[in-house]
Amino acid sequence: MIIMNNISKRYPNGSVALTNINVHISKGEFVFVVGPSGAGKSTFIKMLFREVLPSSGELFVNGRNVVDMERSEVPYLRRSLGIVFQDYRLLPQKTVHDNVAFAMEVIEAPYREIQKRVNHVLDLVGLRHKARVYPGELSGGEQQRIAIARAIVNNPVLLIADEPTGNLDPDTSWDIMKIFSRVNRNGTTIIMATHDKDIVDSMNKRVIAVENGTIVRDEVKGVYGYEA
């Protein structure tokens, strides 16, 4: 699913974010990316959907060569991915339903298909009854569930989450993790950058620890490994 060979990233301002990263992630895996702030987690995550381009090395996501990709191919890479952010990034002037449908409208999905899928994913995150509500009327946890619904509505092969529980209290975070587990059980690969020690320690999944731009630890059933 993801192959990183000798990936390095140096930003134009000279700061080095990643050095010689080698990672293989198979289809269906659930992977946590952990590490101190500024260690390169964010760069690691952003490369996967080509928000950031590596300075050197090879990167394949879902069989696509991300480094040599034409600019015009990027949308098609992203269509095979679902992305969840710490700050939800919902559109305040659209209803919950329209926020989720938006992800399908922009890829020109047929109307019937949109209705069917939106209802399905809203059921999956348990918020179908809020379909006509605007995001501003929802709690943070509910907003994040909507964001997840939007991320998975196009049946992505890979779900990328950057600190998805960063703004949420522990109980709500667990709701989010339950949804992720369910999505993962359906075959979607999940990569999640996080600072949440409790979640990483209890989920018992693969953990990749990044420090100073290199991978210092990659364990199949790992723990967070830092003080919370």
Place this chain on the structure above:
Amino acid sequence: MRLRTLEYFVRETFSSIRHNGLMGFASMSTVALSLLILGLFLIMVLNLNHMASTLESQVQITVYLEDSVSNAGITRLANEFADMEGVKKVTYVDKKQAMERFKQRLGEQQGLLTALENTNPLPNSFEIQVDKPERIKMLAPEISELPGVENARFGQEVVEQLFTLTKIVRIGGVVLILFLALAAIFIIANTIRLTVFARRREVSIMKYVGATDWFIRWPFLLEGMVLGLAGAFIAVLLLAEAYSALLSQAQATLAFLPLIPRQPFLTQVSAVLLASGTAIGALGSAISLRKFLDV
């Protein structure tokens, strides 16, 4: 493109115009104003052109003959003129006709002519009309050389001044129109930049979920085009009213002024303005989108 996508674009376009009502109104008015001035100038330039070519086509060579030329000589000259390249029409005006015209032109002051008693000092003459006004300058000296011709005259200075004037107006008009069009493009670009800025969150989300660049661009492009077209429409309405009013005024007081008749002139000008408005809108959007969509 799917019909549903088209519907989505149109929906997005108009909801965006609604949301940014004031800005939309501002840019529409600016386009209307720019196109109004542009249109005024267009109408002015075209009318001046029209006047110039009307006057140009009225310019003719007057050939004054020596009194000694016989009737046979006159016929010979008439044939010779008619054979010259570019000559459209040759009219013979004899002394008597010339005097009649002169009298008419004097009108109430005909009494002056009694001083001449019964002599007629006016020469026999030819009036020669040509196909192109530029040809006059070449033909006139040639004709002066012919035997029996006293001299050949045309309103040389008037014609040359007219040529210079129309040239200046044409060039000046084109330059001014270009500047105004640039200003309108700049204003539209600014408006679209603001709408893109206001919707940058939406744009970034669209990018994350895999919308193509063109899918993102179209609503903004359409918005620019709609604003440009609406502005042009306002300008066209105002111009049509103004020109119709001008025409009826001119007919009442300045009937000799050779203005271009209302139709199909106004339709043509309107088509040009509406097309320019739309193009200006599209261009303005395209310029601001180029910078803003590189995420």
